[in-house]
Amino acid sequence: MKTSVNISSKKGLFRHGEVLSTDRTRIGYQSIGDGPGILLVHGALRDSNDYTRLAIALSRSFTVHLMDRRGRGLSGPQGPEYAMDKECEDVQAVREATGADYLIGHSYGGLVSLELASMDPSIAKVGLYEPGVLLRPMDDAWMRLYEQALLRNDRRGAFAHFVRGMGQTPLTRLPYWYAKLILRLMVRGEHWRKIARLLPQNLQEHREVRRLSSSCLNYGDTQADVLVIQGDKSPDTTKEAMTALTGAINRSKLETVNGLDHFGPENEGGPDRIACLLANFFLIPEGVR
Template identity: 50%
Template sequence: MNTTIFTYSSTPSADGTTIGFQQGGTGPGLIIVPGTLSTSADYTRLAHLLSPSFTVYIIDRRGRGGSGAQGLSYGIRQECEDVQAVQAATGATYIFGHSFGGLVTLETATRYPSFKGIVLYEPGVATEDNPAAWKWISTYEQALQNKQPRRAFTSFVQGAGHTPLSKMPRWFASFVLRMMVRGTHWQETAALLETNLNEHKETQKLRGTYQHYQGITSKVLLLSGDKSPEFVHRTNQILADTIAGSQSQTLPGLSHLSPENKEAPEAIAKEILRILA
């Protein structure tokens, strides 16, 4: 049984914002960069699986956990500076990014090319400039302004396209999500809806700009789950073709949220260890 104890630390980012992170384990440093609607607490199971081989640092990105607010000048640059600040404070040389955290990881790697190895699980990169794919953002934003968080959440889940709910009538998707996400889980999700909007606006701004990842020279592994939709695998393949020497692999039985505690991080931990340890 793994008895690794994780403690909480923090470091200031370039603009003075506090960035908190959990840390524990033994070995070279590995940073975990969470996705949207997630905190460091959602990746503790993955971190424990990695902790016998790595000293793991799970970041609380801006707007969550022990980190400061996103701030009025929020953008992808700030996200990259936050990761770089944690790397500078810890000396970590490896990094894992999930979903939007994968996008942040790639953008950080182009600005601060100091990671030896990078593992990405379904990075939230918009490889195509498709305006129709972003129609949900206006509905989401309007729902938040009208203090309708459930409506906003339904718009996001359907718009993101990672579950079969994307093809269901909105009323049915809303009903299912009310049953699935409630209590403490809903309270935690609702608290991150505003940050989620800002993060996806950054993803939208960066759509179609993935070519500059050609400059990444680190060892890169792109992972996806075979239960995820086709556009996820297409994105990973485009990125694999763009980043020289990178590898792409699809893991059986996994879906978009598999790196998180409630899903199946064991297979992902195994691949991280295989490629980096």
């Protein structure tokens, strides 16, 4: 079931629509442009509004659909039976509603895109920016501390446990109390308010990342053409995983963008540069590398 209404966004550029997923959860999306359809699946602690600059840049040649994954924005809640399968069903529902043949996935959204593409040969091309795949099992000790902080309504504490636990920044090496203080000073205002709202959803999503950790080499059956993009400022562990993932997928290519980190596709990153790589990839005939 699909409804689509023209509603002005803040920039007055996007058309809004929604679709019901398999479990009847509402999944909202916003669209811009004209041409072959691309569906963008955003990362954790984010929503569709964090990728509008990327969508606008790509809209010169494509119709770009920015979905809000369940648990935020235009979409319904994650629900008590949340799992990766639900995310894949949501993406599939938006694909069917919009006719999008191509996927873009960032971080956790990249993992969702990979999972779906490995199961659905109708997906012709997938562009990924540092998808959330891991070469080794993820330690879950920080997740227990994160959950305990949420139960105390200490969202600053939960966020500090998350940042330290992921091991992707120098804050990992700092004492918890000091990392929490630094993050309080660094992350404020509306940026913090969005993160705070999404911390419960983020924990559920990273439980799925942990469940699927060490699965980096399991995507060899993916039939889509895959472009993997990484930033040269990202940690070596991320680059190692991206290299392994690209090696595992037959029809894949790895690109490195200078000066960018894990947040390259987002509005405050380098979306115009990422859009150029993605546009060139999607415009090349399928099967040509």
